[in-house]
Amino acid sequence: MTDPRSLPKLLLVTDLSYQAAGRRYCDEDITLSAQLAGRFRIASCHPRDAALFMDDVDVVLVRNTGPVFNHLEAYDSYRARVRELGVPLYTEPTGKGDQGGKQYLVDLTVVSYPVIPTVDSAANLDQLPEAEQYVVKPKHGADSVGLRFVTRAEVATVAEDDVLIQPRIDFVHEVSFYFVDREFQYALHTPDPAKRWELAPYIPSAADIDFAQQFIDWNTIDHGIQRVDACRTQQGELLLVELEDLNPYLSLDKVAPEQQEHFVEALAQSLMSLIGR
DSSP states (O other): OOOGGGSOEEEEEOOTTOOBTTBOHHHHHHHHHHHHBTTBEEEEEOGGGGGGGOTTOSEEEEOOOOOGGGSHHHHHHHHHHHHHHTOOEESOTTOSSTBTBSHHHHHHHHTTOSBOOOBSSGGGGGGSOOOSEEEEEETTOOTTTTOEEEEHHHHTTOOOSSEEEEEOOOEEEEEEEEEETTEEEEEEEOSSTTSTTOOEEOOOOHHHHHHHHHHHHHSOOSSSEEEEEEEEETTSOEEEEEEEOSSOOOOGGGSOHHHHHHHHHHHHHHHHHHTTO
């Protein structure tokens, strides 16, 4: 029998009180903590306290903490503390996706990746396909906070800094691909696009996985959880909505038990690899 004192110490950073539309973030983190027990000694705390508890842990696992702008000072503080102590942070803080805001959608548009066409200034509207409506959202937003739909006449007058502008896409469904490190784990989709948070299992084609994999390959993360969110257009094309590489909600309650078990095993092995165990 393994001596619990020999197990690596894991600090789980989570906001168990965060209220998300259509989802209970806290349930996922409570369950995940239980599933990782026996492999790690686990303590959990709110992001505002994370920097205070890092002196004697082997790895910090950031999970469902809600949008960063809700606790930006704490976020900056614990990332600085991680660098100071040399404690591994999971997901690794090297990502080029949502970890740095959503500028990457503009950058990927410029180099012709299959993303929803995106600009960050009304002065560049001529770079977008014409549409009846446009989406305007904050570069550093999350959970659709601050998102609004506007007409072409209205979008031409958008003067805010730090916003993204996209044509409103008429899509068949949204689909999310979940990865641990660089390995695909499972996919979920929204059968009814009007019910964004009602997810169901999705069996992706090889082409679907290749689509998602290109963004994982583009990103600069070796150890971590990533979620590739896409929409399928009426023409059958997949377009990237976002590359969530900070603290993606996993919707583990929507996958089959064997898939969930496989995911937790992959996560545990990745965490062990990160700390050299």
